[in-house]
Amino acid sequence: MKLLDLPSPNHAPRPAGTAVDVLVLHYTELPLQESLDILRDDARELRVSSHYVLAEDGTAYRLVPEDRTAWHAGRSWWRGREALNATSIGVEIVNLHGDRHDYPAVQVAALIDLCRAILARHPAIEPRNVVGHSDIAPQRKIDPGVRFPWKTLADAGIGLWPHPDAPPIGGDVQEALQRIGYAPPRDVAPAEIVKAFQRHYRPRRVDGIADDETWSLVAGLLDRIELDRIGMGTR
């Protein structure tokens, strides 16, 4: 993976005493140059940035040092914590067409290298804390989208994938999703939270309905989280 430094002025100190423990993956929906321009512009009303931008050819640009806060997550929630910029690393992945075309293999390979390096530097990032923007801001965001290769990343030790064929558990799906880390449905319809989960783990049908297959995936992911917690996870 080729790594180039291209500093952005858009960053702030990390709050004292906080560990970086979340990795947030995004897509840009914009070409590389336009993405870099926006993420390095300090004259916009809403200044934004990310630690890294990953081009389609696999080149990674480092905009913000990992020990500084970058501004990529916005209003967000994961595992009971809000405003995740202060404790996360953000990677913007160039993808022009959102949900309509696959990520190039060379870009996915570079992303795996980049994520592995980030995780090695930040052991507090548990597998369950490798998330998409959509997971932490389901009311506003759908990136990195239904074409994002979450399973490939999980197979490479980055993030979690549900244990297969878990028997569907019934009950309150929102409560189960909150145990995974998703926000309670306060300012958003409950179905939007289910959709965020489906976008990540069952992208071929994102309908917000907690059917048996969705429940089985929820149960399988809770199994993985538990195995990981007791030190029997795959990573």
Ligand SMILES: [Zn+2]
């Ligand atoms: Zn995003």
